[in-house]
Amino acid sequence: MLDIRNLHASIAGKEILKGINLHISAGETHAIMGPNGAGKSTLSAVLAGHPAYTVTEGEVIFRGKNLLEMTPEVRAREGLFLSFQYPVEIPGVSMTNFMRAAVNAKREHNGLPVLNAGEFLKLMRAKRALVELDNKLAGRSVNEGFSGGEKKRNEIFQMAMLEPCLSILDETDSGLDIDALRIVAEGVNKLHNETSATIVITHYQRLLDYIVPDFVHILADGQIVRTGGKELALELEQTGYAGLVNN
Amino acid sequence: MQEIIVHKGEKKHLVIMHVAEECAQWQIKQEADSVLTVHVFCLDTTADTESSVILDIEQIGEHAETYIYGLGILTGKQQISVRTHVKHSVPNGKSNQLLKFAVRDEAKGSFVGELIVAPHAQHTEAMQTNRNVLLSPTATMHTQPQLEIYADDVKCSHGATTGQIDESALFYMQQRGIAPDEARRLLLAAFFHDVQTTLNEPAVEDRIQRKIEKIIL
Ligand SMILES: Nc1ncnc2c1ncn2[C@@H]1O[C@H](COP(=O)(O)OP(=O)(O)OP(=O)(O)O)[C@@H](O)[C@H]1O
Ligand SMILES: [Mg+2]
Numbered sequence: 001m002l003d004i005r006n007l008h009a010s011i012a013g014k015e016i017l018k019g020i021n022l023h024i025s026a027g028e029t030h031a032i033m034g035p036n037g038a039g040k041s042t043l044s045a046v047l048a049g050h051p052a053y054t055v056t057e058g059e060v061i062f063r064g065k066n067l068l069e070m071t072p073e074v075r076a077r078e079g080l081f082l083s084f085q086y087p088v089e090i091p092g093v094s095m096t097n098f099m100r101a102a103v104n105a106k107r108e109h110n111g112l113p114v115l116n117a118g119e120f121l122k123l124m125r126a127k128r129a130l131v132e133l134d135n136k137l138a139g140r141s142v143n144e145g146f147s148g149g150e151k152k153r154n155e156i157f158q159m160a161m162l163e164p165c166l167s168i169l170d171e172t173d174s175g176l177d178i179d180a181l182r183i184v185a186e187g188v189n190k191l192h193n194e195t196s197a198t199i200v201i202t203h204y205q206r207l208l209d210y211i212v213p214d215f216v217h218i219l220a221d222g223q224i225v226r227t228g229g230k231e232l233a234l235e236l237e238q239t240g241y242a243g244l245v246n247n
Numbered sequence: 248m249q250e251i252i253v254h255k256g257e258k259k260h261l262v263i264m265h266v267a268e269e270c271a272q273w274q275i276k277q278e279a280d281s282v283l284t285v286h287v288f289c290l291d292t293t294a295d296t297e298s299s300v301i302l303d304i305e306q307i308g309e310h311a312e313t314y315i316y317g318l319g320i321l322t323g324k325q326q327i328s329v330r331t332h333v334k335h336s337v338p339n340g341k342s343n344q345l346l347k348f349a350v351r352d353e354a355k356g357s358f359v360g361e362l363i364v365a366p367h368a369q370h371t372e373a374m375q376t377n378r379n380v381l382l383s384p385t386a387t388m389h390t391q392p393q394l395e396i397y398a399d400d401v402k403c404s405h406g407a408t409t410g411q412i413d414e415s416a417l418f419y420m421q422q423r424g425i426a427p428d429e430a431r432r433l434l435l436a437a438f439f440h441d442v443q444t445t446l447n448e449p450a451v452e453d454r455i456q457r458k459i460e461k462i463i464l
Contacts, residue, residue: 048422049421049422050418051418071421072418072421072422073421073422073424073425073426073427075422076421076422076423076424077424081422082422084419084422087419088413088415088416088418088419089416090413090416090419090420090434090437091437092434092436092437092438092440092441093416093433093434093436093437097433098420098423098425098433099423101420101423101425101429101430101433102420102423102424102425105424105425105426105429106424109424141437142419158423162423162424
């Protein structure tokens with residue numbers, strides 16, 4: 001599904017990713033943890049194709065294709081989805097128009113006919129139910145005036161609409177209350193299957209109680225310094241990063 | 248120059264479709280209790296010429312209301328200047344202006360909004376808003392609100408901003424699979440939306456919408 005080899009990336013002349021290696025197969029869930037400023041969001045931004053970052057070395061193969069050669073929108077249509085740590089507000093653009101443009105762009109890319117208004121609204125309704133997103137939110141402008149938790153829930157709603165192959169969830173748990181966390185995590189689990197893969201970036205074990213990872217990676221100072229099973233996250237809770245990195 | 252008098256109690260709606268080469272000028276006087284709504288559209292991109300629209304409006308009777316809405320897309324090497332001159336000469340008048348411009352390529356736009364409240368024109372309520380978005384680094388917009396308020400018991404406000412397309416919104420939309428051109432189109436439609444909804448005439452609204460889309464695409 002995803003093969004990251006010796007990935008180096010910088011922003012404003014400063015190297016942030018310093019040789020990332022990561023292999024993800026279909027069906028797997030990987031957790032990435034690590035101290036603030038380690039480069040977790042940078043890694044997601046680079047994978048999504050954010051223009052502010054420059055890849056200086058390495059390669060990324062996504063479903064057999066060179067990911068780094070694709071524009072951000074093509075990466076998305078090929079099935080890469082990023083749940084943003086800080087979702088963007090887009091005043092004046094309705095959730096409906098936004099999602100219709102996104103869903104149809106992907107369908108056209110895959111040679112499928114675009115959905116008509118009725119089919120599209122039906123899809124919206126079904127996916128809204130999955131993450132229990134309030135109809136009122138779906139009727140508003142994209143993220144405008146949404147609370148922190150509502151924005152995160154809206155990210156997972158969009159993920160449900162787009163049915164990606166690879167989902168990168170960047171601190172989707174931050175800002176969610178306890179019930180919302182469970183609902184959103186259950187939504188993510190329902191969307192996960194043997195043909196898709198998930199990367200969850202988080203600081204807390206709590207999310208991993210719901211979304212159980214096959215692998216846990218510790219990212220520190222732009223490199224993956226340790227990889228383990230789900231017990232690594234528990235160990236981390238005990239020792240903190242200082243203890244782990246010194247081992 | 249066209250001269251118009253909006254008579255006592257009359258409601259008048261003026262839709263100005265600006266033509267690229269033209270320097271158009273209106274002088275309008277409003278009598279008591281009249282309501283004037285002006286829509287200015289600068290959407291003719293067929294010629295790279297210098298042109299202007301001047302609206303000179305004076306409220307000469309009390310309780311008159313003036314609404315000016317405008318939107319424009321400037322392209323190529325166009326230079327368009329829009330000037331509004333609204334004078335409240337008597338008490339109890341109202342005016343509201345909302346003008347939005349998107350400037351592309353090497354086009355140059357200019358908006359000058361003169362608002363005058365005469366010394367005895369108490370209880371005037373006047374608002375002026377101008378928002379602009381520059382779609383290329385070589386596009387420019389000059390905006391100049393000019394308020395001269397000589398009465399003390401009035402409510403007047405104005406605001407002017409010029410910015411760029413929100414890059415983070417653009418990336419967010421791309422990450423969902425939307426092509427940058429389509430994303431820009433959605434963002435511009437959102438930008439103009441509040442001006443368009445003041446039209447209340449579906450036929451004209453459709454025509455404007457089609458024109459906007461044709462220019463943006
Ligand atoms: N425009 C920029 N110029 C310089 N440095 C930057 C810029 N943007 C980000 N950085 C730096 O890149 C580093 C990695 O940031 P990143 O957001 O990837 O961290 P993170 O691991 O996601 O942290 P957190 O857990 O706080 O979300 C940080 O030190 C940050 O200050
Ligand atoms: Mg981060």
